[in-house]
Amino acid sequence: MDHKTIDHSKTYLITGAAGFIGYYLSKKLLDQGCRVIGIDNINDYYDVNLKLNRLEDLIYYEKFTFIKDDISLKEIIFGIFEKYYPNIVINLAAQAGVRYSIENPDVYIQSNIVGFYNILEACRYFPVEHLVYASSSSVYGNNKKVPFEETDIVDHPVSLYASTKKSNELMAHTYSHLYKIPTTGLRFFTVYGPKGRPDMAYFGFADKYFAGDPIKIFNNGDFDNDLYRDFTYIDDIVEGIGRLLNNPPNGKVRHQIYNIGNNNPERLMVFIETLERAFSNALDRNIQFDKVFEPIKPGDVPATYASTERLQKAVGFKPETTIEEGLQKFADWYVDYYKEKVNEFFSKGESSK
Structure with a gap:
């Protein structure tokens, strides 16, 4: 994160601060001496x-x-704004996950729609210099044109989660238009790294392996038409956000959307093989996952692929961490954080020989 882009005199409100991206962004700002709520x-x-x-x-x-507390409680949010008067707000609180939204729609509406509405209303009544909020690559749905560009039509979401994120973009645009609130939406592409979300595939693969279970791969075992993902390392995400914080959009409607992705989609199977090698390095032994192939799940998309030109043009930054580097950092962290589970797995394996 470039020091020149961060104003230490400002107060930053981060929702979802205990979440994956929220934690890393909070830490980065705090390391630079900023006030973070x-x-x-x-x-x-x-x-x-x-x-x-x-x-x-x-x-x-x-x-x-x-x-x-919960962003879906309007009086709580207004109380926080009234007490701390944040200069810049980063809304990262959301109910995440595509598959979970199929079975549990209520929580998505509460957190992602009602919660974000409350944040917008608070920014309206307690004016802020910039509201940055999390959108998602899932808004692109089954877009066949690659790479995905911010100007693409995104009117056909294939999950409720994606619908809520597209709704956030529309709501933010409207509030920018009506109340002149500078807002920036960030379409994140498959974020990964140490302390990441256990519901993400790469984390789940590690959990399955150390539980002695096979990993499920939802690509029908079709390697010629494998799933592609634009995996983006957490440090790149935080760098991108940091550079945008003090660069609110100008123009008639002060609202802008940016992709933050790696602009380098990887086959899911290549990603899995790289993860196996990372754990092999971390443990100094050969690690190979037992694999079961299943049909693609409802709401999943075959490929995500970000164009990052708009972000690069705006703040001179493009994510560049390779999956080899990023997954090695994840594997090293995982082996340390879950050392009891890892040790128990290998001691069981040795005793059963």
Whole structure:
């Protein structure tokens, strides 16, 4: 993150501060001496202990204030804005996950629609210099044209999660138009790295392996038509956000959308093989996942591929971390963080020989 882009005199409100991206962004800003107000409801969509572990890293910073609450509660959000008057707001709180939205639509509407509406309303009544919010590559749906560009039509989402993210973009545009709130939406492409989300495929593959279970790959075992993903390492995501924070959009309607992706889609099978090698390096032994191939799941898309030209033009940055480098950092962290589970797995394996 370029120091020149960060204004240390400002107060930054980060929703979803105990989440994957929220944690890393909070830490980066705090490391540079910024004042950060973090809010998170610490829900149990995935392992709460991991969220608490992230928070433990943040609470020692003198300039960090944490509020355990929910953005879907309007009076709570207004109270926070009234007390702290944030200059810049980064809304990363959301109910995540494509597949989960098929079975649990209510939580997506509460968090992603009602919650974001509350943030917009608070920015309206307590004016901010910039509202940056998380959108998602999922808004592109089954877009066949690659790479995905921000100007592409995104009116055909294939999951409720994607619908809520597209709705956020429309809501933000409207509030920018009506109330002159500078807003920037970020379409993230498959973010990964240490302390990441356990519901993401790469994390799940590791969990399955150390539980002695096969991994499920939803591509029908069709290697010629494998799934492609634009995997983006967490440091690149945070760098991109950081450069945009003090660069609010200008123009008649002060709203802009950016892709943050690696602009280098990888075959899912190549990604899995790279993950196997990363764990082999971390453990100094040959690691190979037991694989089961199944049909693609409803709501999944065959390929994600970001054009990053708009971001590069705006702030001179393009994500460049390779999956070899990024997955090695993840594997090293995983082996350390879950060392008891890892050791137990190998001790069982040795004793059964």
